[in-house]
Amino acid sequence: xxxxxxxxxxxxxxxxxxxxxxxxxxxxxxxxxxxxxxxxxxxxxxxxxxxxxxxxxxxxxxxxxxxxxxxxxxxxxxxxxxxxxxxxxxxxxxxxxxxxxxxxxxxxxxxxxxxxxxxxxxxxxxxxxxxxxxxxxxxxxxxxxxxxxxxxxxxxxxxxxxxxxxxxxxxxxxxxxxxxxxxxxxxxxxxxxxxxxxxxxxxxxxxxxxxxxxxxxxxxxxxxxxxxxxxxxxxxxxxxxxxxxxxxxxxxxxxxxxxxxxxxxxxxxxxxxxxxxxxxxxxxxxxxxxxxxxxxxxxxxxxxxxxxxxxxxxxxxxxxxxxxxxxxxxxxxxxxxxxxxxxxxxxxxxxxxxxxxxxxxxxxxxxxxxxxxxxxxxxxxxxxxxxxxxxxxxxxxxxxxxxxxxxxxxxxxxxxxxxxxxxxxxxxxxxxxxxxxxxxxxxxxxxxxxxxxxxxxxxxxxxxxxxxxxxxxxxxxxxxxxxxxxxxxxxxxxxxxxxxxxxxxxxxxxxxxxxxxxxxxxxxxxxxxxxxxxxxxxxxxxxxxxxxxxxxxxxxxxxxxxxxxxxxxxxxxxxxxxxxxxxxxxxxxxxxxxxxxxxxxxxxxxxxxxxxxxxxxxxxxxxxxxxxxxxxxxxxxxxxxxxxxxxxxxxxxxxxxxxxxxx
Amino acid sequence: xxxxxxxxxxxxxxxxxxxxxxxxxxxxxxxxxxxxxxxxxxxxxxxxxxxxxxxxxxxxxxxxxxxxxxxxxxxxxxxxxxxxxxxxxxxxxxxxxxxxxxxxxxxxxxxxxxxxxxxxxxxxxxxxxxxxxxxxxxxxxxxxxx
Numbered sequence: 001x002x003x004x005x006x007x008x009x010x011x012x013x014x015x016x017x018x019x020x021x022x023x024x025x026x027x028x029x030x031x032x033x034x035x036x037x038x039x040x041x042x043x044x045x046x047x048x049x050x051x052x053x054x055x056x057x058x059x060x061x062x063x064x065x066x067x068x069x070x071x072x073x074x075x076x077x078x079x080x081x082x083x084x085x086x087x088x089x090x091x092x093x094x095x096x097x098x099x100x101x102x103x104x105x106x107x108x109x110x111x112x113x114x115x116x117x118x119x120x121x122x123x124x125x126x127x128x129x130x131x132x133x134x135x136x137x138x139x140x141x142x143x144x145x146x147x148x149x150x151x152x153x154x155x156x157x158x159x160x161x162x163x164x165x166x167x168x169x170x171x172x173x174x175x176x177x178x179x180x181x182x183x184x185x186x187x188x189x190x191x192x193x194x195x196x197x198x199x200x201x202x203x204x205x206x207x208x209x210x211x212x213x214x215x216x217x218x219x220x221x222x223x224x225x226x227x228x229x230x231x232x233x234x235x236x237x238x239x240x241x242x243x244x245x246x247x248x249x250x251x252x253x254x255x256x257x258x259x260x261x262x263x264x265x266x267x268x269x270x271x272x273x274x275x276x277x278x279x280x281x282x283x284x285x286x287x288x289x290x291x292x293x294x295x296x297x298x299x300x301x302x303x304x305x306x307x308x309x310x311x312x313x314x315x316x317x318x319x320x321x322x323x324x325x326x327x328x329x330x331x332x333x334x335x336x337x338x339x340x341x342x343x344x345x346x347x348x349x350x351x352x353x354x355x356x357x358x359x360x361x362x363x364x365x366x367x368x369x370x371x372x373x374x375x376x377x378x379x380x381x382x383x384x385x386x387x388x389x390x391x392x393x394x395x396x397x398x399x400x401x402x403x404x405x406x407x408x409x410x411x412x413x414x415x416x417x418x419x420x421x422x423x424x425x426x427x428x429x430x431x432x433x434x435x436x437x438x439x440x441x442x443x444x445x446x447x448x449x450x451x452x453x454x455x456x457x458x459x460x461x462x463x464x465x466x467x468x469x470x471x472x473x474x475x476x477x478x479x480x481x482x483x484x485x486x487x488x489x490x491x492x493x494x495x496x497x498x499x500x501x502x503x504x505x506x507x508x509x510x511x512x513x514x515x516x517x518x519x520x521x522x523x524x525x526x527x528x529x530x531x532x533x534x535x536x537x538x539x540x541x542x543x544x545x546x547x548x549x550x551x552x553x554x555x556x557x558x559x560x561x562x563x564x565x566x567x568x569x570x571x572x573x574x575x576x577x578x579x580x581x582x583x584x585x586x587x588x589x590x591x592x593x594x595x596x597x598x599x600x601x602x603x604x605x606x607x608x609x610x611x612x613x614x615x616x617x618x619x620x621x622x623x624x625x626x627x628x629x630x631x632x633x634x635x636x637x638x639x640x641x642x643x644x645x646x647x648x649x650x651x652x653x654x655x656x657x658x659x660x661x662x663x
Numbered sequence: 664x665x666x667x668x669x670x671x672x673x674x675x676x677x678x679x680x681x682x683x684x685x686x687x688x689x690x691x692x693x694x695x696x697x698x699x700x701x702x703x704x705x706x707x708x709x710x711x712x713x714x715x716x717x718x719x720x721x722x723x724x725x726x727x728x729x730x731x732x733x734x735x736x737x738x739x740x741x742x743x744x745x746x747x748x749x750x751x752x753x754x755x756x757x758x759x760x761x762x763x764x765x766x767x768x769x770x771x772x773x774x775x776x777x778x779x780x781x782x783x784x785x786x787x788x789x790x791x792x793x794x795x796x797x798x799x800x801x802x803x804x805x806x807x808x809x
Contacts, residue, residue, distance in 0.1 A: 511738075511742060513683060533682055533740075630708050631712065631744045653707065657726075661726050
């Protein structure tokens with residue numbers, strides 16, 4: 001005889017305001033099998049949990065139904081509560097009467113009725129629950145960090161610091177990411193390279209960290225604690241182990257017309273190159289599209305010049321496989337393409353640049369050695385106009401609906417740096433709103449206006465056109481309620497940022513969820529911001545949402561703490577809700593193994609007694625509990641009905657359907 | 664028509680996968696994006712866990728509409744589960760159509776964990792369609808008497 005306890009939570013007024021919790025408890029008490037039905041203000045509180053524990057002991061409960069918030073929120077809490085009172089944790093069912101009832105309905109009668117039905121459905125399911133135990137699996141004590149920008153670097157350094165091995169896989173030829181391209185950083189104006197490159201060097205010198213640049217993730221298999229990852233190490237045509245980074249080859253290379261990606265294409269580089277002076281690894285790479293030897297077999301100058309014989313024109317991509325316990329996604333961002341924003345003239349005029357291009361124009365290691373000149377004629381601009389929110393907060397569909405968060409601050413930084421270095425230059429900024437939350441941020445912005453005399457104009461820009469050699473920026477000034485046209489020498493667009501395009505593919509491989517803007521979704525927006533809903537996958541940096549450097553670094557360290565917490569465990573509890581096969585029904589047809597995404601099903605020959613002393617050997621399916629993730633694909637595919645899923649069995653779900661449809 | 668609907672409210676069973684759509688429903692809830700109380704959600708680990716039997720059972724038991732929600736194609740937590748669901752359901756739905764259960768009473772939707780607004784919109788649309796269609800009488804004879 002089952003003894004079920006029902007516990008209805010008020011969640012303060014979150015549930016109680018729209019659901020008559022007392023009535024729910026009272027009605028459910030009459031359900032067959034229910035011996036006690038209580039309601040309490042906060043079931044998740046210590047007192048609420050004590051109420052459940054005491055009831056289990058006092059009434060010898062065999063199962064518990066909690067009518068409360070989503071099971072995604074507190075299922076684990078209540079399972080622990082029951083376990084501590086001696087009840088199997090899987091003898092708990094949650095009726096979601098908050099997210100899926102009280103919060104979306106206004107009519108008390110209607111919501112109460114629905115809550116009762118949801119409670120009945122949970123009771124019906126619980127009656128068919130069986131105590132479950134979960135197996136254990138070992139944890140591979142090595143982490144993978146995808147992306148070698150500041151987020152990936154910080155996460156890797158912190159994980160290595162705790163004594164675990166980390167691999168950084170970076171798609172470009174060097175780590176450093178976008179931050180390596182920046183000139184100065186707000187709000188302190190430190191030089192980006194000065195604070196980033198020591199961290200890059202730390203990574204290179206740390207014996208726990210293995211850096212794989214110019215590499216991409218090919219495939220990811222497995223599950224938390226036991227991921228198997230294939231990594232494609234793309235051919236760079238230079239032996240990474242031999243190359244000393246002397247740069248002799250770059251000088252001799254006759255094919256010098258490649259666009260320099262690191263300088264945002266503002267100047268050129270040879271076919272064999274080192275991305276920038278402090279690149280890690282400090283190793284050359286050949287662009288095969290541009291190399292004369294690889295393209296038409298004539299040249300080979302770099303190989304002749306190389307003292308250490310590092311050049312290898314025949315190098316091929318190599319695929320390596322490694323195992324990891326945890327994966328950190330730190331794929332970062334890129335500025336959006338401006339093809340939808342022709343009104344600003346980015347593709348028509350050379351002197352309309354993006355903010356990231358301006359960073360390179362102002363950087364001492366940039367194309368103009370830090371001397372700010374116009375890309376068109378290399379003359380110093382006298383009037384510079386900044387346009388903010390280019391593609392940010394744009395609901396027209398051309399850009400992104402979100403705020404890119406970093407643009408207000410970097411625009412203030414650019415304006416300030418320009419006025420500091422070239423005091424004769426006039427600087428105008430068109431803005432919608434200036435958003436500067438953050439420590440010392442608003443003070444920084446006010447300095448740009450008050451101390452450096454930057455002209456901020458509230459309003460949007462309609463178009464940019466050329467007239468008499470000037471770029472005419474036509475916009476509205478909402479404060480003075482007038483149209484303005486500013487003849488400028490240089491126009492800088494604060495382009496919105498978007499997740500690195502590679503994240504789409506990676507999210508699919510690691511089965512992390514992604515939102516409509518291609519940002520990775522966190523397990524809980526407030527309480528689990530650095531974890532993906534998929535166990536063992538962690539989020540670091542802008543791949544989760546727009547962030548500036550301090551926020552990125554904080555998140556990267558938080559992410560590392562979560563990874564360390566996971567890798568510090570020797571064993572992990574496996575999912576208890578796994579498939580199992582009824583050997584008496586199984587015909588060994590292999591359909592289940594074919595649909596299993598994890599290869600968890602194998603077949604064994606088993607002897608069955610037929611009676612009368614006779615036996616028969618049959619091939620039957622068997623599920624590896626440590627590998628099965630409990631999706632249930634096999635249960636539906638099985639033609640003989642032998643496969644079922646613990647915790648979500650056919651009977652349990654049918655019982656839920658029944659309870660809901662009963663009226 | 665309106666009169667009848669007031670007397671007997673439609674009943675909609677929604678199967679939601681734990682990782683995307685159930686989380687999307689939670690987000691709809693925490694964002695207070697309402698949809699009719701006629702919709703009752705059953706949590707399944709993956710849309711591929713939805714056995715066609717569950718849907719038949721729901722209709723037999725008097726459900727007026729059944730909707731299956733899963734992760735977007737390519738985003739399945741279990742990699743390929745939603746593809747199985749999509750195939751199974753397209754077969755099942757044409758069979759149900761043959762049995763006389765209107766095509767509009769069954770639906771498959773992809774709702775991610777970040778799409779609370781979409782979840783609410785889909786449920787509102789589906790519920791109003793079911794309301795328009797009225798009671799599901801085709802399987803009435805087979806219905807078990809409660």
